[in-house]
Amino acid sequence: MKLATLRTSSGSTTAALATGADTYLALPATDVGALLVQPEWRSITKKAAEAAAEGGQPVIAATEADFAPLLPRAGKVICCGLNYGDHIQEMGRELPEFPTLFAKYADTLIGAADVVEVHGSGRVDWEAELAVVVGSELFRADEDQARAAIAGYTVANDVSMRDWQNRTLQWFQGKAFDATTPVGPVMLTADDASESFEVRGYVNGELVQQGNTSTLVFGPAQLLSYISQFTVLRPGDLVLTGTPGGVGMGMTPPRFLNDGDILTTEIDGIGRLENQFRIHAPVPANA
Missing domain, CATH: 3.90.850.10 (Fumarylacetoacetase-like, C-terminal domain)
Incomplete structure (x- = not known):
């Protein structure tokens, strides 16, 4: 899987899962670093990937967002x-x-x-x-x-x-x-x-x-x-x-x-x- 931190049209950032079709599925974190501190981050992304494969989930088009720093608050x-x-x-x-x-x-x-x-x-x-x-x-x-x-x-x-x-x-x-x-x-x-x-x-x-x-x-x-x-x-x-x-x-x-x-x-x-x-x-x- 590929994960990104996106700047959205609303002016915020979100961790997101790349769906493979120039679209991204928002994840419950402001950035990839914030996602990784959650012990269950792997299961979160797996469930998101399954949801993306099934369709019907709201996605973010690549044209509607750009790439923020992947880990904007990296501790080290x-x-x-x-x-x-x-x-x-x-x-x-x-x-x-x-x-x-x-x-x-x-x-x-x-x-x-x-x-x-x-x-x-x-x-x-x-x-x-x-x-x-x-x-x-x-x-x-x-x-x-x-x-x-x-x-x-x-x-x-x-x-x-x-x-x-x-x-x-x-x-x-x-x-x-x-x-x-x-x-x-x-x-x-x-x-x-x-x-x-x-x-x-x-x-x-x-x-x-x-x-x-x-x-x-x-x-x-x-x-x-x-x-x-x-x-x-x-x-x-x-x-x-x-x-x-x-x-x-x-x-x-x-x-x-x-x-x-x-x-x-x-x-x-x-x-x-x-x-x-x-x-x-x-x-x-x-x-």
């Missing part, structure tokens, strides 16, 4: 850097013994078709990623427990302000700009997911990134298990698994997004993000 947004071999090589690093982790806030998250407004950075880079949605509480879990706790998977782009990121050894300030991380359009539930995903990124229709999650150094269950050793993961938390090679900073010469560019991020079987950028770069000191 944790990201893994340097997790594909080719990306590690282009960054000039060695294969890591442990995951390289950093955090974002829920404030960074936006919808699948939202415009991205960037203020104060002239080196805006792309990072197409598979993201994992936590479905049940995890603390000091092994990999089997972590795997069982995965609610589903979604598409994300860890848009990075490289000029800010490279000011210090810590990445946080270049990764946590408000409203710059598109996530969605849907969460594919884990029971319908394959063992690997093809991740692609495009700039103005040009393919710049492509990788398969089967080549991750640390897979989803490994990441969740590792993270849970030091912090509790709860339903609705989000873990970004890293990006394949092809980021702008790794190109020769480096390449970054320009005002008006369209960044597309897609994962087969889940969906695609398509976000236009409005970049308000800082005024040069000698201007």
Whole structure:
């Protein structure tokens, strides 16, 4: 099943089940994160799917709603850097013994078709990623427990302000700009997911990134298990698994997004993000 958080014509948001016919069935929660905190969320979605199959239920047409951030109030947004071999090589690093982790806030998250407004950075880079949605509480879990706790998977782009990121050894300030991380359009539930995903990124229709999650150094269950050793993961938390090679900073010469560019991020079987950028770069000191 595929779940989404929709902005409706009434101005509210709702968790919704995709019916497979460009329509969605509203669920009893304001967003997917609020749905996942309900212990019976799986039975709720199953009953909704059965109702949709039988017909006669009021639905929301795709033309009457747009995609809000999938998890607008995620308690934790944790990201893994340097997790594909080719990306590690282009960054000039060695294969890591442990995951390289950093955090974002829920404030960074936006919808699948939202415009991205960037203020104060002239080196805006792309990072197409598979993201994992936590479905049940995890603390000091092994990999089997972590795997069982995965609610589903979604598409994300860890848009990075490289000029800010490279000011210090810590990445946080270049990764946590408000409203710059598109996530969605849907969460594919884990029971319908394959063992690997093809991740692609495009700039103005040009393919710049492509990788398969089967080549991750640390897979989803490994990441969740590792993270849970030091912090509790709860339903609705989000873990970004890293990006394949092809980021702008790794190109020769480096390449970054320009005002008006369209960044597309897609994962087969889940969906695609398509976000236009409005970049308000800082005024040069000698201007």
